[in-house]
Amino acid sequence: MCLLCGEFVPQAHWTDRHVEDRARAKGADDGGYTRERRRDRAHRASLANEVLKHYGLRVRDWGGSKYVLSDGKGNSELVGDLGSLWPAATKLAGRTLDPLDPVLGERLRAALE
Numbered sequence: 001m002c003l004l005c006g007e008f009v010p011q012a013h014w015t016d017r018h019v020e021d022r023a024r025a026k027g028a029d030d031g032g033y034t035r036e037r038r039r040d041r042a043h044r045a046s047l048a049n050e051v052l053k054h055y056g057l058r059v060r061d062w063g064g065s066k067y068v069l070s071d072g073k074g075n076s077e078l079v080g081d082l083g084s085l086w087p088a089a090t091k092l093a094g095r096t097l098d099p100l101d102p103v104l105g106e107r108l109r110a111a112l113e
Helices: 005-007 014-026 029-056 080-093 102-112
Strands: 057-062 065-069 077-078
Touching: 014 102, 029 057, 029 102, 057 080, 077 080, 080 102
Parallel strands: none
Antiparallel strands: 057 065, 065 077
């Protein structure tokens, strides 16, 4: 399949699967499923931003199908799913992102208090 056609065939990343399963179990209509899926994607982007903020990056949902990752310098990159987010963030930040960074851990703990 060519790249263009692949963009029009929705394939749920495993991070989106639980929303689909939950919607099917509830028998949600298309509108309810779409709202729940968008809400879930926004929540995941918000959680990712808590970590990305430490590296000067930000992510937002784009149309319910992609994410836009950006830095404070005006650079941005389109990523398909959360699995693609971290390699793109490493590239955009120009350094390795360490989720076990003690400074990051302290900042996240302080935000919870």
